[in-house]
Amino acid sequence: xxxxxQKLVKSLHNKKFRYEEGLFIVEGEKSVIELLTPENNVxxxxxxxxxxxxxxxxxxxxxxxFFEKQVTYSELVTAETLQSVxxxxxxxxxxxxxxxxxxxxxxxxxxxxxALADIRDPGNLGAIxxxxxxxxxxxxxxxxxxxxxxxxxxxxxSMGSFLRVKPYYCQLDRYxxxxxxxIYGAFLDGKSVYGEDFKNQGIIIIGNESNGIxxxxxxxxxxxxxxxxxGKAESLNAAIATAIICDNWKRKSFG
Amino acid sequence: xxxxxQKLVKSLHNKKFRYEEGLFIVEGEKSVIELLTPENNVxxxxxxxxxxxxxxxxxxxxxxxFFEKQVTYSELVTAETLQSVxxxxxxxxxxxxxxxxxxxxxxxxxxxxxALADIRDPGNLGAIxxxxxxxxxxxxxxxxxxxxxxxxxxxxxSMGSFLRVKPYYCQLDRYxxxxxxxIYGAFLDGKSVYGEDFKNQGIIIIGNESNGIxxxxxxxxxxxxxxxxxGKAESLNAAIATAIICDNWKRKSFG
Numbered sequence: 327x328x329x330x331x332q333k334l335v336k337s338l339h340n341k342k343f344r345y346e347e348g349l350f351i352v353e354g355e356k357s358v359i360e361l362l363t364p365e366n367n368v369x370x371x372x373x374x375x376x377x378x379x380x381x382x383x384x385x386x387x388x389x390x391x392f393f394e395k396q397v398t399y400s401e402l403v404t405a406e407t408l409q410s411v412x413x414x415x416x417x418x419x420x421x422x423x424x425x426x427x428x429x430x431x432x433x434x435x436x437x438x439x440x441a442l443a444d445i446r447d448p449g450n451l452g453a454i455x456x457x458x459x460x461x462x463x464x465x466x467x468x469x470x471x472x473x474x475x476x477x478x479x480x481x482x483x484s485m486g487s488f489l490r491v492k493p494y495y496c497q498l499d500r501y502x503x504x505x506x507x508x509i510y511g512a513f514l515d516g517k518s519v520y521g522e523d524f525k526n527q528g529i530i531i532i533g534n535e536s537n538g539i540x541x542x543x544x545x546x547x548x549x550x551x552x553x554x555x556x557g558k559a560e561s562l563n564a565a566i567a568t569a570i571i572c573d574n575w576k577r578k579s580f581g
Numbered sequence: 582x583x584x585x586x587q588k589l590v591k592s593l594h595n596k597k598f599r600y601e602e603g604l605f606i607v608e609g610e611k612s613v614i615e616l617l618t619p620e621n622n623v624x625x626x627x628x629x630x631x632x633x634x635x636x637x638x639x640x641x642x643x644x645x646x647f648f649e650k651q652v653t654y655s656e657l658v659t660a661e662t663l664q665s666v667x668x669x670x671x672x673x674x675x676x677x678x679x680x681x682x683x684x685x686x687x688x689x690x691x692x693x694x695x696a697l698a699d700i701r702d703p704g705n706l707g708a709i710x711x712x713x714x715x716x717x718x719x720x721x722x723x724x725x726x727x728x729x730x731x732x733x734x735x736x737x738x739s740m741g742s743f744l745r746v747k748p749y750y751c752q753l754d755r756y757x758x759x760x761x762x763x764i765y766g767a768f769l770d771g772k773s774v775y776g777e778d779f780k781n782q783g784i785i786i787i788g789n790e791s792n793g794i795x796x797x798x799x800x801x802x803x804x805x806x807x808x809x810x811x812g813k814a815e816s817l818n819a820a821i822a823t824a825i826i827c828d829n830w831k832r833k834s835f836g
Contacts, residue, residue, distance in 0.1 A: 366813075453818060462812035487814050520832050556831055557717035558621075559742050562824070563708060569821045570828050576811050577775050 327377060327403050327411065335377075335411040335423065341474050348426050349374060350476035353412045355382065355419035360486035362393045362422075368464075368490045371424050375399040377408060378420040385419075397422070413478040426476050429495055432465045434505075436527045438575065441467040441498060441509075443543045444534035445564060448473050452483020453565035454532065459487035461572040466491055467529070469498035469543075502546035505529060509548045510575075511539050512567055516552035519574040526579050530571055535564050582632060582658050582666065590632075590666040590678065596729050603681050604629060605731035608667045610637065610674035615741035617648045617677075623719075623745045626679050630654040632663060633675040640674075652677070668733040681731050684750055687720045689761075691782045693830065696722040696753060696764075698798045699789040700819060703728050707738020708820035709787065714742035716827040721746055722784070724753035724798075757801035760784060764803045765830075766794050767822055771807035774829040781834050785826055790819050 327335075337343040338351050352361050360366040361373065376397045383390055383402065394400045405418040412421050432439065440458055445451050451473050458466060466475075473480065475493040484491070502509060508528035512519075531547060533539035539547070553562065553570050562570070582590075592598040593606050607616050615621040616628065631652045638645055638657065649655045660673040667676050687694070695713055700706050706728050713721060721730075728735065730748040739746070757764060763783035767774075786802060788794035794802070808817065808825050817825070 368813075453821070456814050457817070457821060459812045459814035460810055460817055464812070485814065485816070490813050553828075554831065555715055557714045557719070558623075558745050559711050559714035559740070561740070562712070562715055563820075565818075566708070566712060566821060566824045569817070570824055573808075573825050573828065576809065 327401060327407050331375065331377075332411050335421065338423070339413060339478060341477065344426065344474070344476055349423050350426055350481065351412065351478055352422045352424055352481055353408075353414050353417055353478060354482065357481065357486050358420040358422050359386070360489055361424065362389070362396060366486065366489055369427060369492055371427060371489060373397045373422050373424050375423040376420065377401050377403045377422075379403065379405050379408065379418055381405075382419040414482070427492070431496070432467070432492075432494055437465070438463055438526065439465040439467060439529050440568070441502070441529050441531045442472045443469050443498060443531055443539050444471045444537075445532065446473055446535060448477045448479035449483045450535060450563070450565050451475065452480040452485075454568050455480070455484040455491045456487040457565060457569045457572060458491050461576055463572070464491050466493050467498060467501055468493050468495045470495055499542045499546070502529070502543065505546075509546055510551055510571070511544065511547035511549075512552055512571060513539070513544075513550045514552060516550035518554050519551050519571055520554060522549065522551050522574065522578065524575040524578045530568075530575065532564055532568050582656060582662050586630065586632075586656075587666050590676065593678070594668060594733060596732065599681065599729070599731055604678050605681050605736065606667065606733055607677045607679055607736055608663075608669050608672055608733060609737065612736065612741050613675040613677050614641070615744055616679065617644070617651060621741065621744055624682060624747055626682060626744060628652045628677050628679050630678040631675065632656050632658045632677075634658065634660050634663065634673055636660075637674040669737070682747070686751070687722070687747075687749055692720070693718055693781065694720040694722060694784050695823070696757070696784050696786045697727045698724050698753060698786055698794050699726045699792075700787065701728055701790060703732045703734035704738045705790060705818070705820050706730065707735040707740075709823050710735070710739040710746045711742040712820060712824045712827060713746050716831055718827070719746050721748050722753060722756055723748050723750045725750055754797045754801070757784070757798065760801075764801055765806055765826070766799065766802035766804075767807055767826060768794070768799075768805045769807060771805035773809050774806050774826055775809060777804065777806050777829065777833065779830040779833045785823075785830065787819055787823050
Protein backbone atom coordinates (compact mmCIF):
# COMPACT_ATOMS: atom_id res chain seq x y z
CA UNK A 327 0.00 0.00 0.00
CA UNK A 328 1.39 3.41 -0.94
CA UNK A 329 2.50 5.59 1.98
CA UNK A 330 -0.10 8.25 1.20
CA UNK A 331 -2.93 5.69 1.41
CA GLN A 332 -1.52 4.29 4.64
CA LYS A 333 -1.43 7.77 6.08
CA LEU A 334 -4.96 8.58 4.89
CA VAL A 335 -6.54 5.36 6.23
CA LYS A 336 -4.88 5.75 9.62
CA SER A 337 -5.95 9.39 9.85
CA LEU A 338 -9.60 8.30 9.40
CA HIS A 339 -9.55 6.62 12.84
CA ASN A 340 -9.86 10.20 14.05
CA LYS A 341 -13.14 12.13 13.82
CA LYS A 342 -11.48 15.44 12.98
CA PHE A 343 -9.77 13.97 9.91
CA ARG A 344 -12.87 12.01 8.84
CA TYR A 345 -14.79 15.25 8.51
CA GLU A 346 -11.90 17.20 6.98
CA GLU A 347 -11.57 14.53 4.27
CA GLY A 348 -15.28 13.64 4.12
CA LEU A 349 -14.26 9.97 4.25
CA PHE A 350 -14.65 6.97 6.59
CA ILE A 351 -13.45 3.37 6.63
CA VAL A 352 -15.37 0.12 6.36
CA GLU A 353 -13.53 -3.00 7.53
CA GLY A 354 -14.01 -6.76 7.39
CA GLU A 355 -15.55 -9.09 4.85
CA LYS A 356 -19.24 -8.82 5.74
CA SER A 357 -19.35 -5.01 5.92
CA VAL A 358 -17.26 -4.48 2.77
CA ILE A 359 -19.28 -7.01 0.73
CA GLU A 360 -22.55 -5.36 1.77
CA LEU A 361 -21.08 -1.94 0.86
CA LEU A 362 -20.18 -3.26 -2.61
CA THR A 363 -23.58 -4.88 -3.20
CA PRO A 364 -26.04 -2.27 -4.54
CA GLU A 365 -29.19 -3.93 -3.12
CA ASN A 366 -27.69 -3.84 0.38
CA ASN A 367 -26.13 -0.40 -0.01
CA VAL A 368 -29.53 1.29 0.17
CA UNK A 369 -28.03 4.68 1.17
CA UNK A 370 -25.93 4.49 -2.02
CA UNK A 371 -22.72 5.26 -0.17
CA UNK A 372 -19.94 5.90 -2.70
CA UNK A 373 -16.55 4.23 -2.43
CA UNK A 374 -13.19 5.84 -3.08
CA UNK A 375 -10.79 2.96 -2.56
CA UNK A 376 -10.78 -0.78 -1.92
CA UNK A 377 -7.92 -2.75 -0.37
CA UNK A 378 -8.29 -6.52 -0.34
CA UNK A 379 -6.27 -9.65 0.37
CA UNK A 380 -5.68 -12.58 -1.98
CA UNK A 381 -8.06 -14.57 0.23
CA UNK A 382 -10.83 -12.02 -0.43
CA UNK A 383 -10.02 -12.15 -4.16
CA UNK A 384 -10.28 -15.96 -4.18
CA UNK A 385 -13.59 -16.00 -2.33
CA UNK A 386 -15.12 -13.34 -4.60
CA UNK A 387 -13.38 -13.97 -7.94
CA UNK A 388 -16.55 -13.58 -10.01
CA UNK A 389 -17.71 -10.37 -8.34
CA UNK A 390 -14.29 -8.71 -8.16
CA UNK A 391 -14.50 -7.04 -11.58
CA PHE A 392 -17.90 -5.64 -10.65
CA PHE A 393 -16.59 -4.50 -7.26
CA GLU A 394 -13.56 -2.78 -8.79
CA LYS A 395 -15.77 -0.85 -11.24
CA GLN A 396 -17.36 0.96 -8.30
CA VAL A 397 -14.14 2.35 -6.89
CA THR A 398 -11.59 4.93 -8.02
CA TYR A 399 -8.64 2.95 -6.71
CA SER A 400 -8.10 -0.69 -5.71
CA GLU A 401 -5.13 -2.69 -4.57
CA LEU A 402 -4.22 -6.20 -3.47
CA VAL A 403 -2.59 -6.08 -0.02
CA THR A 404 -1.69 -8.45 2.81
CA ALA A 405 -3.73 -9.09 5.98
CA GLU A 406 -0.81 -7.58 7.94
CA THR A 407 -1.19 -4.33 5.98
CA LEU A 408 -4.96 -4.19 6.61
CA GLN A 409 -4.38 -4.78 10.31
CA SER A 410 -1.61 -2.17 10.53
CA VAL A 411 -3.67 0.62 8.91
CA UNK A 412 -7.13 -0.42 10.19
CA UNK A 413 -8.71 -0.84 13.63
CA UNK A 414 -9.64 -4.56 13.61
CA UNK A 415 -7.37 -6.98 15.46
CA UNK A 416 -7.76 -9.49 12.65
CA UNK A 417 -8.79 -8.59 9.12
CA UNK A 418 -7.75 -11.06 6.43
CA UNK A 419 -10.22 -9.79 3.87
CA UNK A 420 -10.84 -6.14 2.99
CA UNK A 421 -11.00 -2.47 3.89
CA UNK A 422 -12.82 0.25 1.92
CA UNK A 423 -12.54 4.01 2.05
CA UNK A 424 -16.00 5.52 1.51
CA UNK A 425 -17.52 8.99 1.30
CA UNK A 426 -19.47 10.36 4.28
CA UNK A 427 -22.94 11.33 2.96
CA UNK A 428 -24.03 14.95 3.54
CA UNK A 429 -25.76 15.71 6.87
CA UNK A 430 -29.23 16.58 5.62
CA UNK A 431 -32.54 16.91 7.52
CA UNK A 432 -35.11 14.17 6.85
CA UNK A 433 -38.32 14.88 5.02
CA UNK A 434 -41.10 14.15 7.53
CA UNK A 435 -42.93 11.02 6.38
CA UNK A 436 -45.40 8.56 7.87
CA UNK A 437 -42.80 6.51 9.71
CA UNK A 438 -41.13 5.92 13.07
CA UNK A 439 -37.66 7.42 13.64
CA UNK A 440 -35.20 7.13 16.50
CA ALA A 441 -33.59 10.10 18.25
CA LEU A 442 -30.40 9.59 20.23
CA ALA A 443 -30.22 12.17 23.01
CA ASP A 444 -26.61 11.61 24.00
CA ILE A 445 -25.25 8.14 23.18
CA ARG A 446 -21.53 8.19 23.97
CA ASP A 447 -20.31 4.65 23.27
CA PRO A 448 -19.64 3.78 19.58
CA GLY A 449 -20.42 0.09 20.26
CA ASN A 450 -23.84 1.06 21.64
CA LEU A 451 -24.45 3.36 18.66
CA GLY A 452 -23.61 0.56 16.19
CA ALA A 453 -25.84 -1.89 18.11
CA ILE A 454 -28.72 0.64 17.99
CA UNK A 455 -28.24 1.09 14.23
CA UNK A 456 -28.46 -2.71 13.77
CA UNK A 457 -31.65 -2.87 15.89
CA UNK A 458 -33.20 0.04 13.95
CA UNK A 459 -32.49 -1.83 10.70
CA UNK A 460 -34.07 -5.05 12.11
CA UNK A 461 -37.27 -3.16 12.96
CA UNK A 462 -37.40 -1.27 9.66
CA UNK A 463 -36.40 2.13 11.02
CA UNK A 464 -34.00 3.93 8.69
CA UNK A 465 -33.72 7.45 10.07
CA UNK A 466 -31.88 8.33 13.28
CA UNK A 467 -31.75 11.89 14.57
CA UNK A 468 -28.65 12.40 16.71
CA UNK A 469 -27.94 15.13 19.25
CA UNK A 470 -24.63 16.87 18.59
CA UNK A 471 -23.27 15.20 21.75
CA UNK A 472 -23.92 11.72 20.31
CA UNK A 473 -20.82 9.78 19.26
CA UNK A 474 -19.91 9.79 15.54
CA UNK A 475 -21.99 7.47 13.33
CA UNK A 476 -18.99 7.02 10.98
CA UNK A 477 -16.37 5.96 13.57
CA UNK A 478 -14.76 2.58 12.73
CA UNK A 479 -16.17 0.97 15.89
CA UNK A 480 -19.76 2.13 15.31
CA UNK A 481 -19.58 1.06 11.65
CA UNK A 482 -18.27 -2.40 12.64
CA UNK A 483 -20.83 -2.86 15.42
CA SER A 484 -23.68 -2.03 13.03
CA MET A 485 -22.85 -5.23 11.09
CA GLY A 486 -23.64 -3.64 7.72
CA SER A 487 -26.78 -1.82 8.91
CA PHE A 488 -25.08 1.59 8.43
CA LEU A 489 -25.94 1.08 4.74
CA ARG A 490 -29.68 1.16 5.39
CA VAL A 491 -29.95 3.58 8.33
CA LYS A 492 -29.11 7.26 7.97
CA PRO A 493 -28.14 9.72 10.71
CA TYR A 494 -28.95 13.41 10.91
CA TYR A 495 -26.93 15.33 13.50
CA CYS A 496 -28.62 18.47 14.80
CA GLN A 497 -29.62 20.44 17.89
CA LEU A 498 -32.06 17.81 19.09
CA ASP A 499 -34.12 20.03 21.40
CA ARG A 500 -34.81 22.49 18.56
CA TYR A 501 -35.70 19.64 16.21
CA UNK A 502 -38.17 18.13 18.70
CA UNK A 503 -39.74 21.51 19.43
CA UNK A 504 -40.85 21.74 15.80
CA UNK A 505 -41.76 18.08 15.34
CA UNK A 506 -45.57 17.75 15.08
CA UNK A 507 -46.17 14.03 15.84
CA UNK A 508 -45.87 11.63 18.83
CA ILE A 509 -42.59 11.62 20.75
CA TYR A 510 -41.91 8.54 22.91
CA GLY A 511 -39.32 8.35 25.67
CA ALA A 512 -38.62 5.80 28.42
CA PHE A 513 -38.84 6.91 32.06
CA LEU A 514 -39.11 4.92 35.30
CA ASP A 515 -42.58 6.37 35.94
CA GLY A 516 -43.84 5.92 32.36
CA LYS A 517 -46.73 3.79 31.15
CA SER A 518 -45.85 0.15 30.46
CA VAL A 519 -44.82 -0.48 26.84
CA TYR A 520 -47.07 -3.57 27.01
CA GLY A 521 -50.16 -1.36 27.12
CA GLU A 522 -48.94 1.65 25.11
CA ASP A 523 -50.95 2.32 21.96
CA PHE A 524 -47.99 3.15 19.69
CA LYS A 525 -48.63 5.13 16.52
CA ASN A 526 -46.93 4.29 13.21
CA GLN A 527 -45.56 7.82 12.94
CA GLY A 528 -43.35 9.36 15.57
CA ILE A 529 -39.98 9.50 17.26
CA ILE A 530 -38.59 7.17 19.94
CA ILE A 531 -35.95 8.96 22.06
CA ILE A 532 -33.05 6.96 23.47
CA GLY A 533 -31.22 8.61 26.36
CA ASN A 534 -27.66 8.64 27.58
CA GLU A 535 -26.11 5.40 28.92
CA SER A 536 -25.75 6.72 32.49
CA ASN A 537 -28.17 9.61 32.79
CA GLY A 538 -31.09 8.70 30.54
CA ILE A 539 -32.99 11.43 28.67
CA UNK A 540 -31.71 14.95 29.54
CA UNK A 541 -34.26 17.45 30.93
CA UNK A 542 -34.12 19.83 27.97
CA UNK A 543 -35.17 16.90 25.77
CA UNK A 544 -37.62 15.27 28.21
CA UNK A 545 -39.94 18.31 28.04
CA UNK A 546 -40.83 17.42 24.44
CA UNK A 547 -41.79 13.80 25.17
CA UNK A 548 -45.53 13.40 24.57
CA UNK A 549 -45.71 9.70 25.56
CA UNK A 550 -43.74 8.62 28.63
CA UNK A 551 -43.30 4.85 28.50
CA UNK A 552 -41.47 2.34 30.68
CA UNK A 553 -40.12 -1.18 30.31
CA UNK A 554 -41.65 -3.46 32.96
CA UNK A 555 -39.11 -4.90 35.37
CA UNK A 556 -39.65 -8.23 37.13
CA GLY A 557 -36.31 -8.64 38.93
CA LYS A 558 -33.68 -6.51 40.60
CA ALA A 559 -31.30 -5.13 37.95
CA GLU A 560 -31.26 -1.34 38.30
CA SER A 561 -31.30 -0.55 34.61
CA LEU A 562 -30.92 -1.91 31.10
CA ASN A 563 -28.22 -1.03 28.57
CA ALA A 564 -29.31 1.67 26.05
CA ALA A 565 -29.24 -0.75 23.10
CA ILE A 566 -31.26 -3.37 25.01
CA ALA A 567 -33.86 -0.74 25.94
CA THR A 568 -34.04 0.38 22.29
CA ALA A 569 -34.69 -3.20 21.16
CA ILE A 570 -37.47 -3.79 23.70
CA ILE A 571 -39.24 -0.52 22.92
CA CYS A 572 -39.00 -1.15 19.15
CA ASP A 573 -40.25 -4.73 19.57
CA ASN A 574 -43.30 -3.58 21.54
CA TRP A 575 -43.99 -0.76 19.05
CA LYS A 576 -43.91 -3.14 16.08
CA ARG A 577 -45.99 -5.80 17.83
CA LYS A 578 -48.68 -3.26 18.64
CA SER A 579 -48.63 -1.57 15.23
CA PHE A 580 -48.10 -4.47 12.87
CA GLY A 581 -47.62 -7.70 14.90
CA UNK B 582 -0.39 -3.16 48.36
CA UNK B 583 1.83 -6.10 49.38
CA UNK B 584 3.60 -7.87 46.51
CA UNK B 585 1.79 -11.14 47.21
CA UNK B 586 -1.63 -9.43 46.89
CA GLN B 587 -0.53 -7.68 43.70
CA LYS B 588 0.56 -11.01 42.28
CA LEU B 589 -2.66 -12.75 43.34
CA VAL B 590 -5.01 -10.07 41.95
CA LYS B 591 -3.18 -9.97 38.62
CA SER B 592 -3.23 -13.78 38.37
CA LEU B 593 -7.06 -13.72 38.67
CA HIS B 594 -7.35 -12.08 35.23
CA ASN B 595 -6.63 -15.61 34.02
CA LYS B 596 -9.28 -18.35 34.16
CA LYS B 597 -6.79 -21.11 35.09
CA PHE B 598 -5.64 -19.24 38.21
CA ARG B 599 -9.20 -18.19 39.17
CA TYR B 600 -10.18 -21.84 39.45
CA GLU B 601 -6.91 -22.91 41.08
CA GLU B 602 -7.42 -20.28 43.77
CA GLY B 603 -11.25 -20.44 43.80
CA LEU B 604 -11.26 -16.62 43.68
CA PHE B 605 -12.38 -13.84 41.33
CA ILE B 606 -12.19 -10.04 41.29
CA VAL B 607 -14.95 -7.44 41.49
CA GLU B 608 -13.99 -3.93 40.36
CA GLY B 609 -15.47 -0.45 40.46
CA GLU B 610 -17.69 1.37 42.93
CA LYS B 611 -21.12 0.10 41.92
CA SER B 612 -20.19 -3.60 41.78
CA VAL B 613 -18.14 -3.55 45.00
CA ILE B 614 -20.85 -1.68 46.93
CA GLU B 615 -23.50 -4.16 45.80
CA LEU B 616 -21.19 -7.04 46.78
CA LEU B 617 -20.80 -5.53 50.26
CA THR B 618 -24.54 -4.92 50.74
CA PRO B 619 -26.23 -8.08 52.00
CA GLU B 620 -29.66 -7.37 50.48
CA ASN B 621 -28.07 -7.02 47.02
CA ASN B 622 -25.64 -9.92 47.47
CA VAL B 623 -28.44 -12.47 47.18
CA UNK B 624 -26.05 -15.30 46.26
CA UNK B 625 -24.19 -14.57 49.53
CA UNK B 626 -20.82 -14.42 47.78
CA UNK B 627 -18.06 -14.30 50.42
CA UNK B 628 -15.25 -11.75 50.25
CA UNK B 629 -11.59 -12.38 51.03
CA UNK B 630 -10.06 -8.95 50.58
CA UNK B 631 -11.07 -5.36 49.91
CA UNK B 632 -8.80 -2.67 48.45
CA UNK B 633 -10.18 0.86 48.38
CA UNK B 634 -9.06 4.42 47.73
CA UNK B 635 -9.38 7.38 50.08
CA UNK B 636 -12.13 8.67 47.78
CA UNK B 637 -14.14 5.46 48.35
CA UNK B 638 -13.53 5.78 52.11
CA UNK B 639 -14.80 9.38 52.10
CA UNK B 640 -17.94 8.52 50.13
CA UNK B 641 -18.76 5.52 52.36
CA UNK B 642 -17.38 6.58 55.78
CA UNK B 643 -20.39 5.33 57.71
CA UNK B 644 -20.56 1.92 56.04
CA UNK B 645 -16.80 1.27 55.99
CA UNK B 646 -16.68 -0.39 59.41
CA PHE B 647 -19.52 -2.69 58.36
CA PHE B 648 -17.83 -3.41 55.02
CA GLU B 649 -14.50 -4.24 56.66
CA LYS B 650 -16.19 -6.70 59.06
CA GLN B 651 -17.12 -8.86 56.08
CA VAL B 652 -13.59 -9.31 54.77
CA THR B 653 -10.49 -11.10 56.02
CA TYR B 654 -8.15 -8.39 54.77
CA SER B 655 -8.59 -4.75 53.77
CA GLU B 656 -6.23 -2.01 52.73
CA LEU B 657 -6.28 1.63 51.66
CA VAL B 658 -4.56 1.97 48.27
CA THR B 659 -4.26 4.54 45.45
CA ALA B 660 -6.27 4.59 42.22
CA GLU B 661 -2.98 3.94 40.38
CA THR B 662 -2.53 0.71 42.33
CA LEU B 663 -6.09 -0.46 41.56
CA GLN B 664 -5.56 0.29 37.89
CA SER B 665 -2.19 -1.46 37.77
CA VAL B 666 -3.46 -4.72 39.34
CA UNK B 667 -7.02 -4.67 37.94
CA UNK B 668 -8.54 -4.68 34.45
CA UNK B 669 -10.44 -1.36 34.41
CA UNK B 670 -8.86 1.60 32.63
CA UNK B 671 -10.03 3.90 35.40
CA UNK B 672 -10.89 2.74 38.90
CA UNK B 673 -10.66 5.39 41.60
CA UNK B 674 -12.78 3.50 44.09
CA UNK B 675 -12.41 -0.20 44.98
CA UNK B 676 -11.53 -3.77 44.10
CA UNK B 677 -12.61 -6.88 46.01
CA UNK B 678 -11.30 -10.43 45.90
CA UNK B 679 -14.24 -12.84 46.34
CA UNK B 680 -14.75 -16.60 46.53
CA UNK B 681 -16.17 -18.41 43.48
CA UNK B 682 -19.26 -20.30 44.69
CA UNK B 683 -19.31 -24.08 44.09
CA UNK B 684 -20.64 -25.27 40.69
CA UNK B 685 -23.79 -27.09 41.83
CA UNK B 686 -26.80 -28.28 39.80
CA UNK B 687 -30.04 -26.38 40.37
CA UNK B 688 -33.01 -27.95 42.08
CA UNK B 689 -35.80 -27.99 39.48
CA UNK B 690 -38.45 -25.50 40.56
CA UNK B 691 -41.45 -23.79 38.96
CA UNK B 692 -39.46 -21.08 37.21
CA UNK B 693 -37.89 -20.04 33.91
CA UNK B 694 -34.13 -20.54 33.48
CA UNK B 695 -31.74 -19.55 30.70
CA ALA B 696 -29.32 -21.98 29.03
CA LEU B 697 -26.32 -20.59 27.15
CA ALA B 698 -25.34 -23.01 24.40
CA ASP B 699 -21.98 -21.50 23.54
CA ILE B 700 -21.65 -17.79 24.38
CA ARG B 701 -18.04 -16.80 23.73
CA ASP B 702 -17.87 -13.09 24.45
CA PRO B 703 -17.59 -12.07 28.15
CA GLY B 704 -19.31 -8.73 27.42
CA ASN B 705 -22.29 -10.59 25.95
CA LEU B 706 -22.38 -12.98 28.90
CA GLY B 707 -22.41 -10.08 31.38
CA ALA B 708 -25.14 -8.32 29.37
CA ILE B 709 -27.24 -11.53 29.40
CA UNK B 710 -26.80 -11.85 33.19
CA UNK B 711 -28.05 -8.27 33.61
CA UNK B 712 -31.08 -8.98 31.39
CA UNK B 713 -31.85 -12.20 33.29
CA UNK B 714 -31.80 -10.22 36.55
CA UNK B 715 -34.15 -7.57 35.07
CA UNK B 716 -36.67 -10.25 34.12
CA UNK B 717 -36.40 -12.13 37.43
CA UNK B 718 -34.46 -15.12 36.11
CA UNK B 719 -31.73 -16.20 38.54
CA UNK B 720 -30.45 -19.50 37.18
CA UNK B 721 -28.34 -19.83 34.05
CA UNK B 722 -27.20 -23.22 32.79
CA UNK B 723 -23.99 -22.86 30.76
CA UNK B 724 -22.45 -25.27 28.25
CA UNK B 725 -18.83 -26.03 29.05
CA UNK B 726 -17.88 -24.02 25.92
CA UNK B 727 -19.50 -20.88 27.32
CA UNK B 728 -17.09 -18.17 28.47
CA UNK B 729 -16.35 -17.95 32.21
CA UNK B 730 -19.06 -16.29 34.34
CA UNK B 731 -16.38 -15.04 36.79
CA UNK B 732 -14.07 -13.30 34.30
CA UNK B 733 -13.48 -9.62 35.16
CA UNK B 734 -15.14 -8.45 31.93
CA UNK B 735 -18.30 -10.55 32.41
CA UNK B 736 -18.56 -9.48 36.06
CA UNK B 737 -18.19 -5.78 35.11
CA UNK B 738 -20.68 -6.03 32.24
CA SER B 739 -23.29 -7.61 34.52
CA MET B 740 -23.43 -4.31 36.49
CA GLY B 741 -23.90 -6.08 39.83
CA SER B 742 -26.37 -8.68 38.54
CA PHE B 743 -23.81 -11.50 39.09
CA LEU B 744 -24.91 -11.26 42.75
CA ARG B 745 -28.46 -12.35 41.97
CA VAL B 746 -27.96 -14.75 39.04
CA LYS B 747 -26.16 -18.06 39.45
CA PRO B 748 -24.46 -20.15 36.76
CA TYR B 749 -24.22 -23.91 36.55
CA TYR B 750 -21.66 -25.20 34.03
CA CYS B 751 -22.36 -28.69 32.68
CA GLN B 752 -22.67 -30.84 29.57
CA LEU B 753 -25.69 -28.97 28.27
CA ASP B 754 -27.00 -31.66 25.91
CA ARG B 755 -27.09 -34.23 28.73
CA TYR B 756 -28.81 -31.75 31.04
CA UNK B 757 -31.50 -30.95 28.46
CA UNK B 758 -32.07 -34.63 27.67
CA UNK B 759 -33.20 -35.19 31.27
CA UNK B 760 -35.10 -31.91 31.67
CA UNK B 761 -38.85 -32.63 31.81
CA UNK B 762 -40.41 -29.21 31.01
CA UNK B 763 -40.67 -26.82 28.03
CA ILE B 764 -37.45 -25.89 26.22
CA TYR B 765 -37.57 -22.74 24.06
CA GLY B 766 -35.04 -21.84 21.38
CA ALA B 767 -34.97 -19.18 18.64
CA PHE B 768 -34.73 -20.29 15.00
CA LEU B 769 -35.41 -18.44 11.76
CA ASP B 770 -38.33 -20.79 11.00
CA GLY B 771 -39.80 -20.72 14.53
CA LYS B 772 -43.20 -19.48 15.61
CA SER B 773 -43.38 -15.72 16.33
CA VAL B 774 -42.70 -14.85 19.97
CA TYR B 775 -45.71 -12.50 19.71
CA GLY B 776 -48.06 -15.49 19.49
CA GLU B 777 -46.13 -18.04 21.57
CA ASP B 778 -47.99 -19.25 24.64
CA PHE B 779 -45.01 -19.24 27.03
CA LYS B 780 -45.20 -21.34 30.19
CA ASN B 781 -43.90 -20.08 33.55
CA GLN B 782 -41.63 -23.10 33.91
CA GLY B 783 -38.99 -23.96 31.36
CA ILE B 784 -35.66 -23.16 29.78
CA ILE B 785 -34.86 -20.52 27.14
CA ILE B 786 -31.77 -21.51 25.13
CA ILE B 787 -29.47 -18.78 23.80
CA GLY B 788 -27.16 -19.86 20.99
CA ASN B 789 -23.68 -18.91 19.90
CA GLU B 790 -23.02 -15.36 18.61
CA SER B 791 -22.17 -16.53 15.05
CA ASN B 792 -23.72 -19.97 14.68
CA GLY B 793 -26.85 -19.90 16.81
CA ILE B 794 -28.00 -23.06 18.64
CA UNK B 795 -25.78 -26.08 17.83
CA UNK B 796 -27.48 -29.17 16.37
CA UNK B 797 -26.81 -31.44 19.34
CA UNK B 798 -28.70 -28.91 21.50
CA UNK B 799 -31.41 -28.02 18.95
CA UNK B 800 -32.83 -31.57 19.05
CA UNK B 801 -34.06 -30.97 22.62
CA UNK B 802 -35.94 -27.75 21.83
CA UNK B 803 -39.66 -28.40 22.30
CA UNK B 804 -40.81 -24.88 21.28
CA UNK B 805 -39.10 -23.29 18.27
CA UNK B 806 -39.71 -19.55 18.40
CA UNK B 807 -38.56 -16.62 16.27
CA UNK B 808 -38.25 -12.86 16.66
CA UNK B 809 -40.24 -11.08 13.96
CA UNK B 810 -38.10 -8.97 11.65
CA UNK B 811 -39.48 -5.91 9.85
CA GLY B 812 -36.31 -4.59 8.18
CA LYS B 813 -33.14 -5.90 6.60
CA ALA B 814 -30.56 -6.60 9.35
CA GLU B 815 -29.50 -10.23 9.00
CA SER B 816 -29.44 -11.03 12.70
CA LEU B 817 -29.57 -9.63 16.20
CA ASN B 818 -26.83 -9.76 18.84
CA ALA B 819 -27.24 -12.64 21.33
CA ALA B 820 -27.93 -10.32 24.28
CA ILE B 821 -30.53 -8.35 22.28
CA ALA B 822 -32.27 -11.59 21.27
CA THR B 823 -32.27 -12.73 24.93
CA ALA B 824 -33.91 -9.47 26.00
CA ILE B 825 -36.64 -9.65 23.37
CA ILE B 826 -37.49 -13.29 24.11
CA CYS B 827 -37.57 -12.64 27.88
CA ASP B 828 -39.72 -9.53 27.38
CA ASN B 829 -42.27 -11.47 25.31
CA TRP B 830 -42.25 -14.37 27.77
CA LYS B 831 -42.93 -12.08 30.75
CA ARG B 832 -45.58 -10.09 28.91
CA LYS B 833 -47.45 -13.30 28.02
CA SER B 834 -47.07 -14.92 31.45
CA PHE B 835 -47.44 -11.99 33.80
CA GLY B 836 -47.81 -8.80 31.76
